[in-house]
Amino acid sequence: MSIVSVFRAIIYRELRFLKRMMPEYMSLAFQSTLFALSIIGIAMSVSGVSGLVAKFSQIFNISGKVSLTDIIAAALAFSGLLSLTADCVGSVSQVIIYEANVIDILHLIAQSTYLYLYYMTYALIYGLLSGIVSTLYVLVLLVVGLGAYGAYVYLMLLPAYIVTGIALSYYTLVVTLPLTYIVKMRRYWAISQVLVPVLIAGSGIFIPVSLVPLFLRVISYTSPLPEVCTILQEMFFKAIQSPIIFLMFTAVFVIYIALSTYISYKTEKLVRRGL
Amino acid sequence: MTTHCIIVDNVRKTYIVREGIRKKRSVEALRGVSFNVRCGTVHALLGPNGAGKTTLVKIMSTILLPDDGRVQVLGLDVVREPDKVRKVVGVVLDISKGFYFTLSGYENLVFYGLLKGLSKRDAERRAREVLELVGLDESSYKRPYHTYSLGMRARVAIAKALVTDPEVLILDEPTLGLDVESARAVRDLLVKLARSGKTILVTGHNMHEIEMISNHVTIIHKGKVVADGHPEELKLKLGLPIKIVLRLREIPRDIEEKIRSEIPIVNMCREEDKLIIYARGRRENIVQSLLEILRHNNLPIIDVQIVEPTLEDAYIAALRGVE
Known part of the structure; x- marks a missing residue:
């Protein structure tokens, strides 16, 4: 069956799931917002508004004037990455293991199409949809806080979210497929439970990377998050100082796609051989 | 034109089973199985648990690759032309699962139809048609699959096999665990489908049921064919x-x-x-x-x-x- 039919089928299924899972997305948005605001709140309670602004400018190397609204908007924008990571890594890994081991839907897919085509298309579509749906609350909050300018900021960030969503989905494919088909892991929730906090902690979204243990940082650096985080920060403050980061991200993205294609193809061979 | 819609010729399949991290054991599931299924008939594939029936069904439906031998469905080789085989075969593997639990039976069927290459309009139309054919009313269209009874799930599984209106149906234990009424409904449906010209290969353990619906029986045991023929012929043989x-x-x-x-x-x-x-x-x-x-x-x-x-x-x- 063609890639178009696989694409159409997955889009149909994901939109149906989305309809049923809206409360989960809302809860995810609420948690991410709460986390972002708590970080700002804690910092402010320790050093006051002026201290927070000074520290923030210092951390992100901002020379111009920064207001508290800017900081809150930035924190909310970065929180989109929390929501996006939790959604992409959690959903893609759980769906792959759940389909293979719990509901046994793999037969339905394997008798209809090629598995590598299915997995590659699924990661692309899920990353794309997640990039929009799991960060939609950022648009609402930015518009509330910054007015029309907030919408403009969100639209500027949206491509970064989408590309990150796709990269994270392929990254999850690379991690989850071997765990599902070679290690034959059954506790599918463990992947997202471990991976999501490690990736978020080591990427430098809210916690300075220097404070994170090296082991977690190393794991996080296998994902695209640290690069995306830097890109997002630089985009937000319109001060792109290291264009090389884009090059790094592109390279990482290409590696994920190449690796996930190879692993998906290997998975297909394993499944068809009945191993 | 060939009178055999399915040709199974000397098919072998060995599984490698992992025992621990390094230790592996091989299990010979099929040891040179050969038989043919005539077009427009209900052909039963029987055998005790572990005989290799499901492995054979999976090979015929392109899910698994055989190690050796040849399987043709309507003249199409399952290894060399899997895409074409998938278009002409409808499969039921496990009636109790195999669908997304949070989607309804109807949504699952539309997803399957789209995956099989139907347009959205055709997939929705066919999903409604086949659900009606298997006797599921419209109230089940919105209910999630996990709320269905086993009888309803069996009907959805058969409906799935019929979504693309395939010429060949391969059904692995389609009445397993069903109550008397549901099993009878499924049996009647299979006979009706065979009368309409479909070729049906069915596996099962209920001999009374198989005897009622099948024109031909192949018995396999430990990966080998031990008897093959019309039920009456088999008794004579x-x-x-x-x-x-x-x-x-x-x-x-x-x-x-x-x-x-x-x-x-x-x-x-x-x-x-x-x-x-x-x-x-x-x-x-x-x-x-x-x-x-x-x-x-x-x-x-x-x-x-x-x-x-x-x-x-x-x-x-x-x-x-x-x-």
Whole structure:
């Protein structure tokens, strides 16, 4: 069956799931917002508004004037990455293991199409949809806080979210497929439970990377998050100082796609051989 | 045009089972299985658990690759032309699962239709048609799959196999665990589909049910075909005796001798006014000969009861023959 039919089928299924899972997305948005605001709140309670602004400018190397609204908007924008990571890594890994081991839907897919085509298309579509749906609350909050300018900021960030969503989905494919088909892991929730906090902690979204243990940082650096985080920060403050980061991200993205294609193809061979 | 819609030729399959991290063990699931399925018939594939039925079903439906041998469906090779085979085959593998639990049966079928290459409009139309065909009403369209009873799930599984209107249906234990009414509905549906020209390969353990619907039976055991043929032919081939209970007004002493000389008797005994005969051969020939002997000896019959061997007897005999 063609890639178009696989694409159409997955889009149909994901939109149906989305309809049923809206409360989960809302809860995810609420948690991410709460986390972002708590970080700002804690910092402010320790050093006051002026201290927070000074520290923030210092951390992100901002020379111009920064207001508290800017900081809150930035924190909310970065929180989109929390929501996006939790959604992409959690959903893609759980769906792959759940389909293979719990509901046994793999037969339905394997008798209809090629598995590598299915997995590659699924990661692309899920990353794309997640990039929009799991960060939609950022648009609402930015518009509330910054007015029309907030919408403009969100639209500027949206491509970064989408590309990150796709990269994270392929990254999850690379991690989850071997765990599902070679290690034959059954506790599918463990992947997202471990991976999501490690990736978020080591990427430098809210916690300075220097404070994170090296082991977690190393794991996080296998994902695209640290690069995306830097890109997002630089985009937000319109001060792109290291264009090389884009090059790094592109390279990482290409590696994920190449690796996930190879692993998906290997998975297909394993499944068809009945191993 | 070939009269065989499915050709299975010397198919072999070995699984490598991992035991621990390094230790591996190989299990031979199929050891050179060969048989053919004629077009427009219901062909039953029987065998005990672990005989290799499901492996064969998975190979026929392109889910698994055989290690050796050839399987053709409507002249298409399952290894070299899997895409084409997928278009002409509808499969039921496990009636209790195999769908997204949070989506409804209807949504699952539309997803499957789209995956199989139908347009959205066609997939939605076919999903409605097949759900109606298997007897699921519109109230089930919105309910999530996890709320369905086993009978409803079985119907959805068969509906899935029919979404693309395939010429060949491969059904692995489609009535397993169903209540009497649901099992009967599924059986009736299969007969109806076979009458409409579909070729059906079905596996199962309910011999009575299989005997009612199938035109041909293949029994496999430990990865090998141990018997193959029409259920009646199979009973003959395996030499299963027919039991005839004759109730006569009187039973002369020499009658047993006369019957033995005309009919291939396996066993014969008297029980009051009854003569119980176990004979091998075609039912009509045995009955004809028996009636002639009784008429010739002027022995009026009060009652006659003929008990034919069942498919279950043939199945057990075939398996015992191997062991």
